[in-house]
Amino acid sequence: MGAGGRMSEATTTDKSVMKRVPTEKTPFTISDLKKAIPPHCFKRSLATSSYYLIRDIAICYTEYQWLDDALGFVLHSSFLTPYFSFKYSHRSHHAHTNSMEYDEVWIPKRKADTLYSEVLNNPLGNMFMTVVRLLLSFPMYFTFNIHGREYDGFASHFYPQSPIFNASERKQIWMSDAGMLVAFYALYKVAAATSATWLFCIYGAPLLVMNGHFIFFTFLHHSHPSLPHYDSREWDWIRGALCTVDRDYGIFNTIFHDVTCAHVVHHLISTIPHYHTVEATKAIKPILGDYYKYDDTPILKAFWRETKECIFVEPDEGAEKSGVYWFRR
Numbered sequence: 544m545g546a547g548g549r550m551s552e553a554t555t556t557d558k559s560v561m562k563r564v565p566t567e568k569t570p571f572t573i574s575d576l577k578k579a580i581p582p583h584c585f586k587r588s589l590a591t592s593s594y595y596l597i598r599d600i601a602i603c604y605t606e607y608q609w610l611d612d613a614l615g616f617v618l619h620s621s622f623l624t625p626y627f628s629f630k631y632s633h634r635s636h637h638a639h640t641n642s643m644e645y646d647e648v649w650i651p652k653r654k655a656d657t658l659y660s661e662v663l664n665n666p667l668g669n670m671f672m673t674v675v676r677l678l679l680s681f682p683m684y685f686t687f688n689i690h691g692r693e694y695d696g697f698a699s700h701f702y703p704q705s706p707i708f709n710a711s712e713r714k715q716i717w718m719s720d721a722g723m724l725v726a727f728y729a730l731y732k733v734a735a736a737t738s739a740t741w742l743f744c745i746y747g748a749p750l751l752v753m754n755g756h757f758i759f760f761t762f763l764h765h766s767h768p769s770l771p772h773y774d775s776r777e778w779d780w781i782r783g784a785l786c787t788v789d790r791d792y793g794i795f796n797t798i799f800h801d802v803t804c805a806h807v808v809h810h811l812i813s814t815i816p817h818y819h820t821v822e823a824t825k826a827i828k829p830i831l832g833d834y835y836k837y838d839d840t841p842i843l844k845a846f847w848r849e850t851k852e853c854i855f856v857e858p859d860e861g862a863e864k865s866g867v868y869w870f871r872r
Contacts, residue, residue, distance in 0.1 A: 560838050563769045566867050569781050571830050576811060580826045584819035591818060604816040620722030622750065625685060627715035628700035632691075632707055637813055641765070641786035643774040643856075643868065647707075648684065649765045650692050651772055651856040654871065660855045664872065669850050676762065681754035760799065763790060763846060764806050766853040768870050769836060777866030784810040788836040789824065790845065807835060 587604050619626035632647045639645035652659040663672055683689040688698040694706040701723070703716040734742045770786045787810050792803040802809060805820035808827060815823050828835050838845060856868035
């Protein structure tokens with residue numbers, strides 16, 4: 544895992560991997576990046592997307608929003624994921640990436656939170672948090688908004704009146720809940736016809752593995768010592784979108800549709816279908832320069848490093864009012 548992937552490059556040194564990305568306003572615009580990408584990369588094909596859907600029963604990219612939503616609703620519900628709820632919060636995440644106040648997920652802790660900065664900031668605490676993160680973070684994020692931003696009121700992906708959503712979205716949250724109830728009922732009937740043990744082996748255990756993979760990947764997308772977070776004094780959309788990292792997962796790059804090795808371009812131009820993101824990444828890298836972060840550290844080593852090094856964020860000493868925050872341990 545983490546060697547020989549499609550985005551593999553000359554091995555980078557530890558020093559260059561940890562070099563901080565620039566925090567100055569970018570000398571390029573999103574229009575400059577779009578112009579550098581071959582036009583065909585923006586085209587979505589129903590036939591190609593359907594091939595990937597059939598190949599791994601995971602996802603479809605099409606030009607038809609109604610078809611995207613119909614397939615997404617059925618497939619996500621079957622995996623006990625509230626489709627519309629996740630769709631809307633993830634859209635907000637893309638709109639506010641690495642904003643200390645408004646990002647929707649992986650909001651970093653501050654040093655003042657002593658549970659993380661002191662009590663759990665040791666090898667045993669890191670191991671405990673790793674196990675909890677991989678096994679429970681996925682359902683706890685949807686249920687209790689763990690890792691999410693602070694809201695006034697109860698924030699949950701299952702609560703239609705949650706402050707996560709606006710008034711126009713609440714009907715779809717009810718639909719997400721209904722889809723989950725149907726899925727739970729179907730699972731209950733299967734367990735009754737077979738056994739709870741059989742259902743866990745066939746469905747429950749693979750679901751835990753899938754959820755763990757999701758948390759593993761997204762944590763590594765947005766946790767790196769060289770990437771900053773910004774508060775409202777300094778944040779802007781393009782610098783926030785650039786605060787993610789591409790990594791090499793070897794064969795898993797292909798299995799997971801290259802979202803692992805082409806995540807930066809996914810945040811910059813999320814409408815590019817996954818089967819064009821690697822090509823699009825190569826096209827924009829010369830423009831991005833030092834604003835682009837790639838880390839080819841072996842994935843398990845990188846995960847443990849980020850678990851230890853990315854505990855909380857604080858501004859640099861003497862730059863407390865800069866609006867720029869860096870990971871600390």
